[in-house]
Amino acid sequence: MSFDQDDYLTIGVISRRCIAWVVDLILIGLLWVLLWWVLGMFGVLTLGLGFGLLPLLTFVPFCYHLFSLLGAASATPGQRMMGLTVRRDDDFGPPTLAQAVVSTLLFYATLATSGLLLVVALFTVRRRTLHDLLSGLVVVRSRALASLTPRAGPWNMYHSSPDRGSSAKGS
Numbered sequence: 001m002s003f004d005q006d007d008y009l010t011i012g013v014i015s016r017r018c019i020a021w022v023v024d025l026i027l028i029g030l031l032w033v034l035l036w037w038v039l040g041m042f043g044v045l046t047l048g049l050g051f052g053l054l055p056l057l058t059f060v061p062f063c064y065h066l067f068s069l070l071g072a073a074s075a076t077p078g079q080r081m082m083g084l085t086v087r088r089d090d091d092f093g094p095p096t097l098a099q100a101v102v103s104t105l106l107f108y109a110t111l112a113t114s115g116l117l118l119v120v121a122l123f124t125v126r127r128r129t130l131h132d133l134l135s136g137l138v139v140v141r142s143r144a145l146a147s148l149t150p151r152a153g154p155w156n157m158y159h160s161s162p163d164r165g166s167s168a169k170g171s
Contacts, residue, residue: 023082039054039056074095095137103132
């Protein structure tokens with residue numbers, strides 16, 4: 001891919017990722033509070049036995065991020081809101097399970113170590129962070145990616161062209 005196409009796919013991605021992260025942080029917080037309340041009520045209803053499930057709340061951010069990357073949009077809700085998608089760096093396909101796990105683990109490891117390693121994105125060609133580089137992923141603008149990939153026609157239908165106008169219909 002040429003430098004111009006890299007810029008076309010990734011222009012404005014860093015600022016969009018920052019805003020998406022704030023949106024995701026708010027959504028994770030809301031989800032965490034909701035699950036804490038549900039597990040708290042479950043603990044009360046089971047006379048304290050259900051309180052043993054509260055430590056599972058530590059996995060909420062990891063699961064949020066992982067399952068979002070493996071979803072149809074290959075992006076967290078914040079990234080989708082900002083028009084971003086996460087793709088494999090080599091062929092722009094959706095992330096594999098292994099790539100999503102590695103990316104998510106390294107992202108939270110980076111945040112646990114002050115988040116300073118995220119600055120790497122300022123110096124890479126495709127504005128990739130360290131967890132993107134090590135997992136083989138890249139974050140691109142969804143609309144830019146859609147404009148580069150050819151659109152398929154309707155399934156099992158003839159494509160109209162000047163040469164095949166009436167022959168496709170059996171005339």
